[in-house]
Amino acid sequence: MSEVTCPVCKNVIGRTYYIDGVAFLDCGGVIVRDMKANCKQCGRAIFWCVPDVRLERLIKRMLKNRETYAADDNC
């Protein structure tokens, strides 16, 4: 995980949070996949977006894993 900072004033916005290779933004209490925000210190626009296709692939992988676990339970 690495720190995400404002490109103008270096204010710390959060950290990158990787779930299965997909980069989300960790803002402390929440994991962000889509954000339109402004820096609290200088007002610079900050955008964060996980493309839908990447999210779709991630969810499909997770669902596939869940099926495997469910199958294990039946043994």
Ligand SMILES: [Zn+2]
């Ligand atoms: Zn800033």
